[in-house]
Amino acid sequence: MNTGTCPMRGRVDDHFTRRLKPREEHSLREHLPACVSCKSIYERHLLLRRLDPKAAGGAQERLGRGLGLVRPPMPVAQGAAVLGVVALLVLGVMTTRPDPFANTEGFTARGGAASPSSEALRVYRVRPGMAAEAVGRTIRQGDELAFAYQNPRARKWLLVYGVDEHHHVYWFHPSWPDPETNPLAVKAFEGTALHELPEAISHAFDGKRLVLHGVLSDERLSVKQAEALMKGRDSSEPLPLAGAEHTSFPMQVEP
Structure with missing residues (x-):
């Protein structure tokens, strides 16, 4: 595959902007090992964020979303009701084992x-x-x-x-x-x-x-x-x- 033709190319970018749903993340993880171009783009995203620690979407938050731990943004009223629960889920899994x-x-x-x-x-x-x-x-x-x-x-x-x-x-x-x-x-x-x-x-x-x-x-x-x-x-x-x-x-x- 090449970068210009792979239909999954945009999904790599969406992963790093935290726009993918858990099922889409699962599909991307299955795709990456077999696609050299998408894996290369993924690694470039990682390198950019390591060079710039202030880049949007910290590693822990991005990993949490990539594994289905963090949901996409929701309306303010609904978000306020579950914010504490989500924070506990992310903190519990991402900072402890x-x-x-x-x-x-x-x-x-x-x-x-x-x-x-x-x-x-x-x-x-x-x-x-x-x-x-x-x-x-x-x-x-x-x-x-x-x-x-x-x-x-x-x-x-x-x-x-x-x-x-x-x-x-x-x-x-x-x-x-x-x-x-x-x-x-x-x-x-x-x-x-x-x-x-x-x-x-x-x-x-x-x-x-x-x-x-x-x-x-x-x-x-x-x-x-x-x-x-x-x-x-x-x-x-x-x-x-x-x-x-x-x-x-x-x-x-x-x-």
Whole structure:
């Protein structure tokens, strides 16, 4: 596709001006991984807002709307009646994450102290036409998962994947739909601001237990290199990368 002909081009712009409905956002997330031109335009929007922190539509508000948490503007009288409820929903999901596992402390440098933020990686469940919700102890088969992250130590590359009790690996970022390819870790933007990853991805999980992993590293691994490092290791163990920052979320997979 090219920028001039893709019918989804305008939807990318509408995302950043907060004019899309949740169903349209869901359609855009499905479209982005397969369309180079739209994904490039999306990334340019992100870069503009990182260069200009005062740009309209902060990252947290935009992510909230993109995941269906913030509704379009409503009449003043109606808005006043629900303003407090909406504010609580956005604040609760965007600034906190359930911490059901005592050993989950956000990204941690292997062999070092925890990063300045304990909210470095955030995981959301996304369903068509419904508000997103922060993931807790469980996910369901068919759930689309979306991610956002902070990178205060300015690591260069990011991997997000899951491993089940059968040692099957499920890739989210980079996505890996074609086994004949060998995609590389995605670029990580630095800073304490919340950076969302544009796609929400679902998998047909084989097991009943899954550990989601996020890895920030200065070494750009391919998915095959990362899987080679996983061999012989427990599903909850981090990749043995010097200086990498790692987080994990153990959870149950329900039908």
